[in-house]
Amino acid sequence: xxxxxxxxxxxxxxxxxxxxxxxxxxxxxxxxxxxxxxxxxxxxxxxxxxxxxxxxxxxxxxxxxxxxxxxxxxxxxxxxxxxxxxxxxxxxxxxxxxxxxxxxxxxxxxxxxxxx
Amino acid sequence: xxxxxxxxxxxxxxxxxxxxxxxxxxxxxxxxxxxxxxxxxxxxxxxxxxxxxxxxxxxxxxxxxxxxxxxxxxxxxxxxxxxxxxxxxxxxxxxxxxxxxxxxxxxxxxxxxx
Numbered sequence: 001x002x003x004x005x006x007x008x009x010x011x012x013x014x015x016x017x018x019x020x021x022x023x024x025x026x027x028x029x030x031x032x033x034x035x036x037x038x039x040x041x042x043x044x045x046x047x048x049x050x051x052x053x054x055x056x057x058x059x060x061x062x063x064x065x066x067x068x069x070x071x072x073x074x075x076x077x078x079x080x081x082x083x084x085x086x087x088x089x090x091x092x093x094x095x096x097x098x099x100x101x102x103x104x105x106x107x108x109x110x111x112x113x114x115x116x
Numbered sequence: 117x118x119x120x121x122x123x124x125x126x127x128x129x130x131x132x133x134x135x136x137x138x139x140x141x142x143x144x145x146x147x148x149x150x151x152x153x154x155x156x157x158x159x160x161x162x163x164x165x166x167x168x169x170x171x172x173x174x175x176x177x178x179x180x181x182x183x184x185x186x187x188x189x190x191x192x193x194x195x196x197x198x199x200x201x202x203x204x205x206x207x208x209x210x211x212x213x214x215x216x217x218x219x220x221x222x223x224x225x226x227x228x229x230x
Contacts, residue, residue, distance in 0.1 A: 004159070033217065042120075042206050042220035043160070056215045090159055098215035102167045104150060105218060107159035 002027050004093050004108035012114045013081050021076040021111045025093030032074040033105060034066060035090040043090055049074050050097035078113075086115045118143040118211045120221035128227045129197045137192040137224045139207030148210040149190040150218065151181055153203045160206065166190060177201070197228045 005024045013019050025032050031050045035043035045058035049068035063079045072093075078085055089112075092105035119142045129135045141147055148167050152160040164175025171183040181192045190207060204225050208218040 031216075035220075040223075042208075042222045043218075045217045045219070048215070048217060056217050058217065092160075094216065098217075101210055101212060101216035102148060102165075103216075104162040104165055105216075106162070107152075109157075109159040 004091055004106050006089075006091050006108035006111050008111055009109070010112045010114075012116060014116050015081055015083060017081050017115075018077065018079045019081060019113060021078075021089050021091075021113075022073065023076070023091030023093075023108060024073045025091075026106045029093035029095050029106070030072050031094045031097050031100075032068060032072065033092045033094070034074070034076045035092060035107075036060075037088040037090055037110070039087070046076070048098060055098045081115045083115050086113060088112050118147075118209050118214065118219045120207050120209050120219055122205075122207055122221035122224045124224050125222075126225045126227060128229065131199050131228050131230050132196050135192075135194050135197045135201070135226065135228070137205050137207075137226060139190045139192065139221060140188050141190060141207070141209040142188060143209055143211040143214075145211050145213040147190075148212055149181075149183060150208040150210070151175065151179070151190075151192050152206045152208060152220075154206065154223075155203050163192070163205075197226075199228050199230055202226055202228045 033048040034046040037043040047057040088110040151163040166183045207221045
């Protein structure tokens with residue numbers, strides 16, 4: 001049973017560039033959430049996708065956008081990168097969208113973004 | 117708004133001794149509470165959760181947690197620590213009325229010395 005997979009694992013960008021991160025959810029899951037984990041901090045919720053729509057959003061600017069595909073995989077896009085965007089970006093999958101809230105999230109190993 | 121506090125940046129314990137990692141939370145509705153562990157350069161692994169029912173929850177790798185509503189706490193415990201338990205531990209809360217986003221604490225590094 002494949003878990004949550006993310007790509008790329010590491011990448012380096014410069015300020016002002018754009019980046020796309022990818023996530024495939026755990027088999028059988030239909031909901032994907034994205035979290036940002038800055039160094040030495042806990043993960044912070046960016047947004048959640050279910051049925052190919054953004055369902056919830058955390059306190060992140062609209063430079064952060066996403067997409068969910070019919071096969072439930074997802075992308076996170078960040079435009080106009082800032083130094084402060086350097087972080088580990090975690091994808092988490094679950095089943096049933098935002099109203100199914102008793103289950104745990106399953107996390108991928110993350111994409112580490114460094115902005116120079 | 118929901119929030120989580122983990123008051124200790126680091127907890128040191130000797131192998132074989134009991135360990136406790138503290139967590140307090142704040143939500144407007146009833147809480148759903150979770151503990152996750154993170155090993156170096158890895159994602160988060162689920163340990164246990166409290167949804168309803170018995171205040172003592174048992175989870176993976178011998179860990180357990182006690183839900184205390186009056187103190188708004190959900191401390192993680194293990195009767196006998198192993199060196200391999202050394203990792204970063206995160207407490208997280210979900211407000212049952214606010215979708216299924218998780219709000220995480222800042223994390224506690226557990227160091228188990230042989």
